[in-house]
Amino acid sequence: MSTAPVLAPAALHLLVQEGRAPRLLDVRTPGEFRTAHIPGSYNVPLNTLREHRAELRAHLDEEVVLVCRSGQRAKEAERALAGAGLPxxxxxxxxxxxxxxxxxxxxxxPERWDMERQVRLVAGSVVLVTGLVGIAVPGAHLIGTAIGAGLTYAALSNSCALGVMLSKLPYNRGPRTDVRTVIAELRSTR
Known part of the structure; x- marks a missing residue:
């Protein structure tokens, strides 16, 4: 469970306006980050952050606010960085x-669909097609049933295997985030 306190958007906006902005690490995919991000934030995708948390920790000695689409991946990033000893x-x-x-x-x-919308499109399309094909091919509807079971598990576990698979597509990856570049940016701005 995440132990980090949350920061309200209005409170963060006030800090930014006052010139007291903390380090903002956006843990979404590079594609999501390119679509829209908070000015001055650094893109460190969750997988990169997990893999290089010790290296990043050395350059994050002040207050850090973690950002993702809705807060879930940011909570995972918080657990990873807290585990590396970052206060x-x-x-x-x-x-x-x-x-x-x-x-x-x-x-x-450039505008692009967020991951949740892509998951809904793929899952809904598979269910629709297998339901229609199931009229002529007995048992085809079970594929849709499996997708429904996967979505139910995703909701209960607060994880999404389909989202993880879709995030690997070139459309979602965008330019690769290099941890050395991020560290160089972190060094140069403070």
């Missing part, structure tokens, strides 16, 4: 979605 961690309440809902500024890039 002063907070999670942006509601993630980038909450930030935008609060009317705070975002830097925008």
């Amino acid at each position: 002063n961690l907070r999670v942006l309440d509601g993630g980038i979605t909450g930030w935008e809902s609060a009317g705070a500024p975002v830097e925008r890039g």
Whole structure:
């Protein structure tokens, strides 16, 4: 369970406006980050953060706010960094979605579908097609049933195997995040 306190988007926006912004680490995929992100944030995808947390820890000695789409991946990042001994961690309440809902500024890039929408499209399409094919091919509907079971498990476990698979597609990856580049940026800004 995450032990990091959450930070409300309005409170973070105020800190940014006052010039007291903490380090903002956005743990979404590079593709998601390019679509919209908080100005001044650093993109460190969750897998990269987990793999290089000890290296990152050496460059994150002040307050850090973790950002993702809704807060879930940021909580996972918090657990990874807290496990590496990094203090002063907070999670942006509601993630980038909450930030935008609060009317705070975002830097925008090329528009793309977020991961949740992609999962809904793929899962819904598989269920629809297998349901229709099941009219002529006995048992085909069971594929849709398996997808439904997977979605149920995803909701109960708060994880999503389909989302993980979709995040590996070139469309979602965007440019690869190099931890050396992130560390160089962290060094140069403070």
